[in-house]
Amino acid sequence: MxxxxxxxxxxxxxxxxxxxxxxxxxxxxxxxxxxxxxxxxxLPVNLPTGTTGEESGPTQNTLTVVMQREGGLFLGTQPTTLDALPEAIQVRRVGTQTVVVVIRADTQVPHGQVVAVMDRLRSIPGVQIGIAIQPPSLEPSL
CATH class of the missing domain: 1.20.5 (Single alpha-helices involved in coiled-coils or other helix-helix interfaces)
Structure with a gap:
């Protein structure tokens, strides 16, 4: 077969x-x-609104200081105190380049506390300060 x-x-x-x-x-x-x-x-905070803010993208030399309504102070997501803030920034600094520190303060944080943080940041050489704002909502007005 x-x-x-x-x-x-x-x-x-x-x-x-x-x-x-x-x-x-x-x-x-x-x-x-x-x-x-x-x-x-x-960290999430309720930022104040503003219309004249400038968009700045995150860079390698940008740090964020968060001030919460309850009084919490954070560098990035790590809790810190006002006295320890300059040392914590120096530890995170890369070389001798200028560091931009953006303050993200809740709308309920007293003005005096924001000024105290800004004053402490200005005492650090090579640090520029920025304030984070929320752009106004793009809802159409009726």
Whole structure:
């Protein structure tokens, strides 16, 4: 009995699904990293609104001082005190470059406390100070 020879089929690897999976993973990590950089910028506070503020992106030499309504003072996300603030900034300083310190103070923080932090920051050489504000809402007026 003679059986017909079956033609050998060459196995092929289809890479289209693999490319789709790789792009999906890449997009996931890109979106995740954007969320992480925004969430690590500082603690949530209710910022005052202002119309004349300038947009400044985060740089390597930018530190954030957060002043909460309850009286908490943070450098980034680490709690600190007014007396320990200059030393904490010097520890985080990279070389001798100018450091921009952005103050994110809640609207309920007394003006005197903000001035005290600004005064302490001005005593550190090579530090520039910025104040964070919330841009006005873009709701249409009726």
């Amino acid at each position: 003679n059986l017909p020879d079956e033609p050998e089929t060459r196995t092929q690897i289809n890479i289209v699904p693999m490319v789709d999976v790789i792009f999906a993973v890449l997009i996931f990590f890109m979106v995740s990293s954007l969320y992480l950089t925004r969430s690590q910028q500082s």
